[in-house]
Amino acid sequence: MFNIILFGPPGSGKGTQSEKLIAAYGLKHLSTGDLLRSEIAAQTPLGLEAKSIMDKGQLVPDEVVVGMISSALDQNPQAKGFLFDGFPRTEAQSIALDKLLKLKNTEIGVVLALDVSEEELVSRLLNRGKTSGRSDDTNESVIRARIAEYKAKTTVVANYYSTFDKVVHIKGEGSVDEIFESLHSEIDKRMS
Ligand code: ADP
Numbered sequence: 001m002f003n004i005i006l007f008g009p010p011g012s013g014k015g016t017q018s019e020k021l022i023a024a025y026g027l028k029h030l031s032t033g034d035l036l037r038s039e040i041a042a043q044t045p046l047g048l049e050a051k052s053i054m055d056k057g058q059l060v061p062d063e064v065v066v067g068m069i070s071s072a073l074d075q076n077p078q079a080k081g082f083l084f085d086g087f088p089r090t091e092a093q094s095i096a097l098d099k100l101l102k103l104k105n106t107e108i109g110v111v112l113a114l115d116v117s118e119e120e121l122v123s124r125l126l127n128r129g130k131t132s133g134r135s136d137d138t139n140e141s142v143i144r145a146r147i148a149e150y151k152a153k154t155t156v157v158a159n160y161y162s163t164f165d166k167v168v169h170i171k172g173e174g175s176v177d178e179i180f181e182s183l184h185s186e187i188d189k190r191m192s
Contacts, residue, residue: 001106002027002081002191005088006183007158008114010146011121011128012172013179017114018085020180025187028076031085032065035072037134054136057145059089059153066096073100081109089154094161110190111161112183114172118147 004027006014015031022029036054039047050060069087076082088094101107116124122143129137136142161167168186172179 001079001104002109002187003084003101003106004081004187005084005108005111005157005161006114007111007167008172009116009118009121009150009154010143011125012114012116013124013176014085014114016176017180017183018083020176021183021187022083024184025081025083027081027083028079029083029085030069030072030087032060032068032087032089033085035068036060036065055142057136057142057149059149062090062092062096065089066093066100069097070100073104088157089150091156091160094157108161108166110187111158111167112186113158113167113169114179115169116172120173121147 002025004021006018006021008014018029018031021027036047036050040051040054041047046064050064053060065087069084073082084097088097098107122140125137125143126140128134129139136146158167170179170182170186
């Protein structure tokens with residue numbers, strides 16, 4: 001099993017690159033943002049609770065997302081590996097993920113961090129908001145709040161995995177294919 005964390009701020013291209021990576025490596029894609037949006041669409045109690053938090057650009061409680069990831073891991077016992085997208089977003093989530101993977105006798109192989117400037121992020125997200133139907137992408141103050149949450153709570157995740165020498169920084173600006181090639185070559189180096 002080879003498990004990857006695709007890491008980076010909102011708008012850094014994690015969703016776009018995830019699709020290409022799961023196709024190339026046959027990994028199971030686990031996006032907590034997508035899982036939460038499915039809960040919202042199904043109007044579950046969890047979805048209703050999450051929506052008001054997400055609409056403010058804040059993070060949903062750790063136990064909620066860790067619970068969702070834990071069941072997703074259990075539901076995919078045959079997976080060749082997992083691609084985590086938008087998770088973990090706090091140090092507590094990182095520690096919880098490492099424990100869950102250890103129970104399955106596996107671990108994170110690499111953390112691929114996409115670096116993109118803040119102005120580029122805001123412009124990409126506002127652009128995405130025109131067509132994505134995501135309410136958190138249409139309002140610049142919500143976008144800035146998400147980037148602030150990322151800086152305050154999520155950058156520590158890269159520090160956490162750096163101590164295990166698992167983080168590789170990738171330039172997240174350029175063409176989709178160029179960025180994919182960089183990710184691809186870093187994964188291949190670590191997989192062999
Ligand atoms: P983006 O990274 O583009 O902001 P996501 O789809 O990953 O989009 O997440 C959208 C929102 O869902 C976040 O702003 C947050 O409120 C919530 N969310 C997603 N993943 C997590 C997580 N791991 N922990 C807490 N909240 C999360």
